[in-house]
Amino acid sequence: MPNWIRVCAADEIEAEDLIRFDHDGRTFAVYRSPDDNYFCTDGLCTHEQVHLADDLVMDYVIECPKHNGQFDYRTGEAMRAPVCVNLGTYPVKLEGGEVFINIQGAEQV
């Protein structure tokens, strides 16, 4: 059984932006894309464990705020040095205007 966890109301995340979501000692990044789809990845950069929520989303890319490493947040794919390891991604669903993630459903590129 998927374990869906409520993150926030859908409109709490601006388009082309993200928020940090901490749960059970772990940290996640939850994104709203420019075309209003929602995604979830691990919240820390795989290079130096910096919080991704402090940086800018451009199109479908999130950058590490410290070193400019880049990930495609739809797939978690590491796109630009100094990141070499992909982010974990998690299923997201919208229900009743709220965003839910399933952190047991980790997906890897």
Place this chain on the structure above:
Amino acid sequence: MNAPATLRDYSLTGPASGPGFAHAEWYATPIPRTRMKELMKRSDRAGLRDFGLWAGLTVASGALLIWVWGTVWAWPVALIYGVLYASGAESRWHEYGHGTPMRTRWMNDAIYQLASFMSLKNPVLWRWSHARHHTDTVIVGRDPEIAFPRPPSLLAWVLNLLHVVATSKEIWKALRLSLGLLTADQKDFLPESERPKAFRAARAHVGILVSAGIAAMLISSWLPLVLIGGPTFYGSWLHHVMATTQHAGLAEDVPDHRLNSRTVLLNPVFRFIYSNMNYHVEHHMYPMVPFYYLPALHEDIREDCPRAYPSLLAAYREIVPAVIRQQTDFNHYVRRPLPAGAGPTPAYQRPLIAAE
């Protein structure tokens, strides 16, 4: 803070190496997310305006140098061309390496490659070295870019007005990398997957420099080397003078860029050459802010930072006595007072190293 009593080992594999501040809390002045998004926004127009002006002036002064070559006018024109070429490239290597000036990524990367060659820096090695510099800024044994280890070499500083030490080191690195050789320190921060890219870039740089040398021999003129490669020696002095102010004489091993970096106010010409890197506290605190928004960021956080230096002269009035004293007093550093009401520096978290 616990200060070392003796000479410290600044190598990345020595007793002071080990965990840096990668997972520690570095101080950052709180800024609302909406404002940060404005400040981090990238603009191809702003990036191209800067690059176009810089590249245009560099090419124009280079063309003028070719025209007046062999006359007495070659000297002043070479001075202008060299500064635009080398000091301009040093700062643009840095900015485009951060990937922040342009929204279009391939343009950032292309200009980064160009500026890396012009400053004779290996683009792969330096990308990783600079990432570590931002993770562990002026953390002994972790930061590979500490330019003023105690005691600072005053002779090297003077020689580097002609980039004798700095660029000779880079050429030596390029020769070694072109042969596939890495030092222990380079292995410490450059992942194995990136090493072939560093080797290829080094071979390309060496190939271009050798070609310029061959061209000089074929036409029996220094002109090709004065235009390519040579400016990195004779034109980097302005960048060297400005970049000295970034961290020289300030605190080591403190997770607060307000205490280990300087912001110095400069005139618009110098800021153009230097890509606003005089706002160095701001750059380190928020490295994803493009250089053209650093003055605005400075205004936003200035009340939380030590007072900016009003000029290069003011900064050097502090730096010169400090580095002279550090010749014999390795514990000495400039303590920057925070203004009343400023956010507190996070606690010093790094465990002391027994060998220190």
